[in-house]
Amino acid sequence: MTTGDVGRFSGKTALVVGAGTGIGEAVCRGFAAEGANIIVADRIGRDQRLVVVDRLTGLGADAIEMECDVVDEAAVGAAVDAAVARFGKLDIMVNNAGIGSTVAPLSEQDWDEWTHIINVNLRGVAFGMKHALRHMLPRGHGRIINTASQLAHKPAPDVAAYCASKAGVVALTVAAAHEVAAKGITINCVCPGPTDTPMWRATERSWREWKASELPLRRVGRPEEVAAAYLFLASDEASYMVGQSISPNGGDVSW
Numbered sequence: 001m002t003t004g005d006v007g008r009f010s011g012k013t014a015l016v017v018g019a020g021t022g023i024g025e026a027v028c029r030g031f032a033a034e035g036a037n038i039i040v041a042d043r044i045g046r047d048q049r050l051v052v053v054d055r056l057t058g059l060g061a062d063a064i065e066m067e068c069d070v071v072d073e074a075a076v077g078a079a080v081d082a083a084v085a086r087f088g089k090l091d092i093m094v095n096n097a098g099i100g101s102t103v104a105p106l107s108e109q110d111w112d113e114w115t116h117i118i119n120v121n122l123r124g125v126a127f128g129m130k131h132a133l134r135h136m137l138p139r140g141h142g143r144i145i146n147t148a149s150q151l152a153h154k155p156a157p158d159v160a161a162y163c164a165s166k167a168g169v170v171a172l173t174v175a176a177a178h179e180v181a182a183k184g185i186t187i188n189c190v191c192p193g194p195t196d197t198p199m200w201r202a203t204e205r206s207w208r209e210w211k212a213s214e215l216p217l218r219r220v221g222r223p224e225e226v227a228a229a230y231l232f233l234a235s236d237e238a239s240y241m242v243g244q245s246i247s248p249n250g251g252d253v254s255w
Helices: 022-033 046-058 073-087 111-139 160-183 205-214 223-234
Strands: 013-017 037-042 063-067 092-095 142-147 185-190
Touching: 013 022, 013 073, 013 111, 022 037, 022 046, 022 092, 022 223, 037 046, 037 073, 046 063, 063 073, 073 111, 092 111, 092 223, 111 142, 111 160, 111 185, 142 160, 142 223, 160 185, 185 223
Parallel strands: 013 037, 013 092, 037 063, 092 142, 142 185
Antiparallel strands: none
């Protein structure tokens, strides 16, 4: 489906932060295939952002790219403002930027790394929500989808900072969702499980093979399978979803 067809997001504007690779890129492709205008925002190099834009325009979407480092609130606000300036409104905000952590016990935690993980994974999401709401609240409509992790519900040893940051995203999502639900805006989050992304492929191969073998499906997810959850939460079909966590994870966490 292209923008010439009638899609769920025809005429809507979606800003995806953390859109350069993996799940974020798959979300962009899903929106493009169903008619959305898209802003590809990421701190990754401009060449890679342009690759994503080219793929989206190939699907018929009107897409632009922006540099955005979510540790910088001004940069996040600028990305939101750019979306509104280009397309006249912001309908959908996806806060997907995130980083992993060094594998080490808490007793050996480097606190500079801890702070950086929290700044990217949690504060960055808060910045995106705050600035998206500046535009959505006056219109009385909007969809915000945040990226957490299955480790928010099933914390693992030796990655405490990452688990804490993602559990924070879940709590932040619920708190903010309750603030704005009666004002026409829904906020929800996705808690992906093991997914074939650059972050996943950067982990040790033997661990990846073990993890895939213990999943009920015996394989990790494809980015487009996880992206489907974001598209649902952004759609009109999800109008009764408020402060929810959807967990596409191959059965690794079943609640």
